Amino acid sequence: MVGATAIVVVVLIATKGYQPAAQATANGLVSGTYFALGAVGLALVFGVLRLVNFAHGDFLTFGAYSALLANAFFNLPIIVATAIAVAATAVLAAILELAVWRPMRARRAGGLQLLLIAIGLAFVIRNGIQIAAGTEPRTLHVDITSAVSFLGGIRLAGIDTGRVIIATWLVAGALAGLAGVLVAAAVGVLTPQFGFQLLLSLFAATILGGIGNAYGALAGGLLLGLAQEWSTLFIDPRWKLAVGFAILILTLLIRPNGLLGRPALK
Amino acid sequence: MIPHLISIAPFGHLDFWLGVGIVAGIYAIFTLGLQLNVGFTGIVNLGQAGFMAIGAYAMAILIVNYGWSPWLALPVATLVAMLAGVIVGMPAVRLRGDYLAIATIAAAEIVQSTAQNAINLTGGNNGLLGFDAAWQTIQIWALGLLATIGLGQMDQIPLFALTWITFGALLVILFTLQHTPWGRVLRAIREDEDAAEALGKNAYAYKIQSLALAAAIGAIAGYLLALNITLIYPGTYSADFTFIGFAILVLGGLGSYSGVALGSILLWFVLEGARFIDLPLSADKVAALRLLIVGLVLVFIMALRPQGILGKREEMVLRG
Numbered sequence: 001m002v003g004a005t006a007i008v009v010v011v012l013i014a015t016k017g018y019q020p021a022a023q024a025t026a027n028g029l030v031s032g033t034y035f036a037l038g039a040v041g042l043a044l045v046f047g048v049l050r051l052v053n054f055a056h057g058d059f060l061t062f063g064a065y066s067a068l069l070a071n072a073f074f075n076l077p078i079i080v081a082t083a084i085a086v087a088a089t090a091v092l093a094a095i096l097e098l099a100v101w102r103p104m105r106a107r108r109a110g111g112l113q114l115l116l117i118a119i120g121l122a123f124v125i126r127n128g129i130q131i132a133a134g135t136e137p138r139t140l141h142v143d144i145t146s147a148v149s150f151l152g153g154i155r156l157a158g159i160d161t162g163r164v165i166i167a168t169w170l171v172a173g174a175l176a177g178l179a180g181v182l183v184a185a186a187v188g189v190l191t192p193q194f195g196f197q198l199l200l201s202l203f204a205a206t207i208l209g210g211i212g213n214a215y216g217a218l219a220g221g222l223l224l225g226l227a228q229e230w231s232t233l234f235i236d237p238r239w240k241l242a243v244g245f246a247i248l249i250l251t252l253l254i255r256p257n258g259l260l261g262r263p264a265l266k
Numbered sequence: 267m268i269p270h271l272i273s274i275a276p277f278g279h280l281d282f283w284l285g286v287g288i289v290a291g292i293y294a295i296f297t298l299g300l301q302l303n304v305g306f307t308g309i310v311n312l313g314q315a316g317f318m319a320i321g322a323y324a325m326a327i328l329i330v331n332y333g334w335s336p337w338l339a340l341p342v343a344t345l346v347a348m349l350a351g352v353i354v355g356m357p358a359v360r361l362r363g364d365y366l367a368i369a370t371i372a373a374a375e376i377v378q379s380t381a382q383n384a385i386n387l388t389g390g391n392n393g394l395l396g397f398d399a400a401w402q403t404i405q406i407w408a409l410g411l412l413a414t415i416g417l418g419q420m421d422q423i424p425l426f427a428l429t430w431i432t433f434g435a436l437l438v439i440l441f442t443l444q445h446t447p448w449g450r451v452l453r454a455i456r457e458d459e460d461a462a463e464a465l466g467k468n469a470y471a472y473k474i475q476s477l478a479l480a481a482a483i484g485a486i487a488g489y490l491l492a493l494n495i496t497l498i499y500p501g502t503y504s505a506d507f508t509f510i511g512f513a514i515l516v517l518g519g520l521g522s523y524s525g526v527a528l529g530s531i532l533l534w535f536v537l538e539g540a541r542f543i544d545l546p547l548s549a550d551k552v553a554a555l556r557l558l559i560v561g562l563v564l565v566f567i568m569a570l571r572p573q574g575i576l577g578k579r580e581e582m583v584l585r586g
Binding site: 052100103104109110111112113115116117119120121122123124126127128130131134135192200203204207236238239241242245246248249252253256 | 304310357358361363364365367368369371372373375376379380382383509512513516547548550551554555557558560561562563564565568569572
């Protein structure tokens with residue numbers, strides 16, 4: 001996989017020139033990083049609970065707006081705001097586990113029920129944010145490097161609880177919160193819709209890496225980011241989202257267990 | 267009755283509620299397709315808005331860009347939507363439930379992206395205009411008829427009638443199909459796909475047929491939506507349309523075609539009735555509040571009464 005990626009980079013440099021190829025690769029690594037962080041949480045939840053969490057994209061939105069609230073309205077330094085965003089999103093995920101998902105498992109809810117509940121929660125989170133914050137695009141001034149160091153601490157805190165499912169949600173939520181802040185930093189503007197608009201890309205990354213496989217999701221996210229940005233060397237950048245969805249569908253068709261997935265996951 | 271004693275206000279309200287009725291009818295038609303897929307075949311089609319968009323755009327492109335007669339464009343556009351259903355269905359229905367849901371929504375997002383970006387064909391975000399000349403003629407004629415009975419100022423009546431007559435016709439067709447051998451095989455596949463296969467039924471082909479038929483129904487909803495807003499643009503066909511359809515579906519109950527009408531009327535009565543409550547919110551926040559209500563409907567119905575208001579427990583097959 002790494003070898004194949006390296007070959008693509010060499011070919012791109014040879015055909016498109018060093019400067020554009022390097023720029024696209026750098027852009028792809030940036031978007032690939034937040035795809036990866038978002039997708040890991042999605043994969044963890046699927047791996048542990050077999051739940052396709054349609055609300056996961058809106059966890060990213062929640063994280064970004066939490067950071068915005070802390071930073072722009074309470075004037076907290078961005079590093080503290082990021083920590084608050086990570087913690088708040090982890091708490092949101094845990095609350096939903098206790099209030100919704102655990103009772104639904106106890107009732108042995110079916111797959112369609114869980115899917116539609118997740119879609120419903122996505123609507124509630126996204127539109128709740130929209131009612132609170134409005135639709136006007138916002139900006140968050142973030143120093144990315146300071147945010148990343150919080151990742152390790154939250155992961156440990158999650159595992160210490162000893163309760164795997166709660167831990168899963170805490171980690172998934174924390175990573176989503178962090179990913180949300182990173183998106184806000186990288187893209188520059190955020191709206192209440194951005195998390196949901198990212199959701200399919202997160203699905204694509206998760207499926208590329210073999211759904212339910214956290215390390216695969218990391219690799220899948222990076223790969224997706226690179227593929228989308230590389231595609232802009234050949235076709236209009238307006239199509240890069242569609243490229244991501246096409247990769248998603250192709251992966252489902254050709255390798256439904258992902259590029260790194262174990263075979264025969266049924 | 268003496269006409270001038272009737273005040274204008276309730277007429278204004280009546281016209282408003284007719285408008286709500288048109289929207290509810292369009293969503294009800296749209297959701298009939300979802301009911302066929304989800305309720306009667308057991309395939310979770312999250313891409314219905316994409317099929318609706320393909321039908322509406324194909325109709326408008328044939329009429330506006332190629333000068334076709336609407337009477338030829340409508341059936342051809344419906345076939346185009348069905349073809350899209352087959353193309354998406356051929357790979358997608360082989361996938362497990364969750365993956366199928368993701369694949370269909372991804373296909374719909376590609377349609378949305380194409381509508382936004384293939385500007386020469388679709389007009390991009392400005393959309394397409396001028397596909398409804400034939401309907402305008404019919405509408406003027408119908409309003410002339412209505413004027414003879416004193417209802418000439420109620421200009422929503424023709425589209426309201428067209429929408430609900432279409433719904434009724436589709437309801438009859440789907441109800442009839444449900445009681446044919448074809449409909450029984452669909453339900454057998456939903457209940458137990460392996461058993462249906464063992465009886466020599468090709469579940470794969472039946473599922474694709476179900477998806478293609480739902481796509482055609484979605485296209486019909488798309489035509490009516492286009493007539494209602496006299497413009498076709500990408501934002502109208504977002505994934506939210508499909509999710510609102512799912513809220514209607516679960517309100518009315520899985521496995522009930524007539525429940526779809528009830529669910530749609532109920533949901534839109536609540537969503538539009540909220541306008542009469544004086545909320546200290548801006549327009550975009552009211553829009554968000556409406557979608558928040560849709561989300562709550564999905565969560566609470568699925569958590570507390572998954573068979574819906576009218577649904578039957580025994581029709582409630584929820585695949586894991």
